[in-house]
Amino acid sequence: MALKHIEEYRDPKLSKALVEKIKRASSRDIRLMEVCGTHTVSIFRSGIRSILPPTITLLSGPGCPVCVTDQKEIDAFIELSRVEGVIITTFGDLMRVPGTTSSLQKQRAEGKDIRVVYSTFDALEIAQKNPDKKVVFLGVGFETTAPTIAAAIFSADQRKVANFSVISTHKLVPPALEALMAAENVMIDGFILPGHVSVIIGEKAYLPFCNHHLIPCVIAGFEPTDILQAISMLVEQIENGAPTLENAYSRAVTFEGNTKAQQMLGDVFEPTDACWRAIGVIPQSGLKIRQKYERHDAGKIFNIKVSGSMDPKGCACGEILTGTKTPPECPLYKTVCTPIDPVGPCMVSTEGTCAAYYKYHVAEDR
Numbered sequence: 001m002a003l004k005h006i007e008e009y010r011d012p013k014l015s016k017a018l019v020e021k022i023k024r025a026s027s028r029d030i031r032l033m034e035v036c037g038t039h040t041v042s043i044f045r046s047g048i049r050s051i052l053p054p055t056i057t058l059l060s061g062p063g064c065p066v067c068v069t070d071q072k073e074i075d076a077f078i079e080l081s082r083v084e085g086v087i088i089t090t091f092g093d094l095m096r097v098p099g100t101t102s103s104l105q106k107q108r109a110e111g112k113d114i115r116v117v118y119s120t121f122d123a124l125e126i127a128q129k130n131p132d133k134k135v136v137f138l139g140v141g142f143e144t145t146a147p148t149i150a151a152a153i154f155s156a157d158q159r160k161v162a163n164f165s166v167i168s169t170h171k172l173v174p175p176a177l178e179a180l181m182a183a184e185n186v187m188i189d190g191f192i193l194p195g196h197v198s199v200i201i202g203e204k205a206y207l208p209f210c211n212h213h214l215i216p217c218v219i220a221g222f223e224p225t226d227i228l229q230a231i232s233m234l235v236e237q238i239e240n241g242a243p244t245l246e247n248a249y250s251r252a253v254t255f256e257g258n259t260k261a262q263q264m265l266g267d268v269f270e271p272t273d274a275c276w277r278a279i280g281v282i283p284q285s286g287l288k289i290r291q292k293y294e295r296h297d298a299g300k301i302f303n304i305k306v307s308g309s310m311d312p313k314g315c316a317c318g319e320i321l322t323g324t325k326t327p328p329e330c331p332l333y334k335t336v337c338t339p340i341d342p343v344g345p346c347m348v349s350t351e352g353t354c355a356a357y358y359k360y361h362v363a364e365d366r
Helices: 002-008 012-025 037-046 071-081 104-109 120-129 146-159 173-182 195-201 203-213 224-240 259-268 291-296 298-302 317-321 353-359
Strands: 030-034 056-060 086-090 114-116 134-139 164-168 190-193 217-219 245-247 269-276 280-289
Touching: 012 224, 030 037, 030 224, 037 195, 037 224, 037 353, 071 086, 071 104, 071 164, 086 120, 104 114, 120 134, 120 146, 120 164, 134 146, 134 298, 146 164, 146 259, 146 291, 164 280, 164 291, 164 298, 173 195, 173 203, 173 280, 190 195, 190 224, 195 203, 195 259, 203 217, 203 245, 217 224, 259 269, 280 291, 291 298, 317 353
Parallel strands: 030 056, 030 190, 086 114, 086 134, 134 164, 190 217, 217 245
Antiparallel strands: 269 280
């Protein structure tokens, strides 16, 4: 039944009908940004860009959590791995992201104890099995993964696992949308809003943004027909001059969202200003661990200070994350920056725009 349900959203006839509908409705140039990295990969994998009319331009936004992690934060992770008696636990995408002078992968090759885990609770289990070590989980991600990390912190506190901590560099999507609208040279006519994040925060989280800017926004799923349906809805809004917030992923996203996950987030974390790679500080766009859980706050426990952090010279990740450049417009793309030897994080992460371009052999730049 599950496979049948998925196949319904990959129906070639339905996809063709949606494309024809978009072509009929589109009469002028329209620039749409998908904010989610999973959307970016799905768009490239299914070839959606190539079947849309030339009036529709899809831009990839800051939807890859590893990509938007600031260089100073990457350098802090690397510096923390060098602390005696520390076990670093992390999701795999972070391992190959280049810091200013090294990477977690290189540090592990040099003998540092860095372990890839598949959930935050794997890291908590490592802490319980290694009471003589300090186990740190690298908290990177959006509202999708942050609740599970909050739950691990809560659980560690309840179980009195004193050697478990998290360094929180989480980012929040709605403030990033505000920053994009305020940025120079960013021209966006509508947003394809993230599905996974929206499952947690709900449709209502975008209302202040949409009402303030009066810009078309549609929450979308990840199958080809999901994305084409969202594009069709956005084109209709734009052509009719009737911007609004719509939910094209109602089978997973509700108006209120996951209230239990929201409660867990609110209990463990509080909003804080955060620095996004190449974008800068966005007010109230990050999450810091609340004072009552500070015994599990690696940022306070270790107080790591880094200096001299520098973004890779010549790397256009910043422009790519804001949709002002495409990967082929970066002078490093496919020359010195490849998946085997990446220069910037957009070529490292499975959700990175450069990696998607490279993997799916996208030849066009629009």
